[in-house]
Amino acid sequence: MPPAMGWYDFFARFYDSSVEKLYVGAREAACEALELRPGQTVLDLPCGTGQAFEGLVAGVGDEGAVLGLDLSAGMLHKAHARVEAHGWSQVFLGQADVHAVDAAMLAELRGAPVVIDSLHVFLGLSAFPRWEEAFEHLWGLLRPGGRAVVLDSHAAHPSFQGRMVNLVAQAQIQRETWVPLQRLAEGFERRELPSLPQHGGTLVLASGRKGGA
Numbered sequence: 211m212p213p214a215m216g217w218y219d220f221f222a223r224f225y226d227s228s229v230e231k232l233y234v235g236a237r238e239a240a241c242e243a244l245e246l247r248p249g250q251t252v253l254d255l256p257c258g259t260g261q262a263f264e265g266l267v268a269g270v271g272d273e274g275a276v277l278g279l280d281l282s283a284g285m286l287h288k289a290h291a292r293v294e295a296h297g298w299s300q301v302f303l304g305q306a307d308v309h310a311v312d313a314a315m316l317a318e319l320r321g322a323p324v325v326i327d328s329l330h331v332f333l334g335l336s337a338f339p340r341w342e343e344a345f346e347h348l349w350g351l352l353r354p355g356g357r358a359v360v361l362d363s364h365a366a367h368p369s370f371q372g373r374m375v376n377l378v379a380q381a382q383i384q385r386e387t388w389v390p391l392q393r394l395a396e397g398f399e400r401r402e403l404p405s406l407p408q409h410g411g412t413l414v415l416a417s418g419r420k421g422g423a
């Protein structure tokens with residue numbers, strides 16, 4: 211288990227109270243960019259405490275599935291509580307390192323073979339140690355024609371606030387997190403979203419589709 215996980219387990223205790231209100235608009239924009247359809251399956255990794263679930267569930271409907279994975283047991287504990295409170299039977303949660311996720315694991319989680327229609331990577335690539343490799347791995351799980359969205363904060367030269375975000379979130383917001391998607395996707399789009407000082411940098415939303423459908 212990477213050393214940062216102990217921190218994320220602790221961070222989970224105050225993650226929702228400190229972070230949730232800062233990303234409401236960005237989460238809506240990310241969901242919209244995924245262009246989810248009822249009945250689809252979306253992989254949300256890392257899912258953290260499940261702050262994106264409401265929008266993702268609304269997108270895939272009762273017949274679809276939201277697969278939420280994260281490495282932190284503390285984050286997942288909160289995510290489970292959120293799912294239970296809402297009674298979302300289409301959300302399936304699992305603990306895994308991003309690099310270890312595979313089709314068999316997802317099928318076991320879902321209780322049936324899984325086709326990933328959409329990939330939602332929100333505040334993940336700034337946090338994963340081997341982030342480019344992690345994204346390429348996730349991309350490999352996406353079906354041909356599937357859609358991916360990457361959202362992260364970016365500052366080439368972080369200010370004091372940016373450095374605080376890096377410290378508190380165990381992140382590296384200097385990374386150009388959209389680049390792997392840009393390299394792999396068809397119809398790649400990138401735009402900046404309204405950002406707050408607490409984001410530490412500019413929120414960047416990137417989206418694109420996997421070719422070969």
Ligand SMILES: C[S@@+](CC[C@H](N)C(=O)[O-])C[C@H]1O[C@@H](n2cnc3c(N)ncnc32)[C@H](O)[C@@H]1O
Binds near residue numbers: 261332
């Ligand atoms: C800043 S949080 C973002 C969580 C969520 N996506 C959100 O938007 O609220 C970063 C998350 O990445 C998870 N994480 C870090 N390294 C990971 C890894 N190697 N595999 C899976 N999850 C990881 C952490 O546990 C944490 O929940």
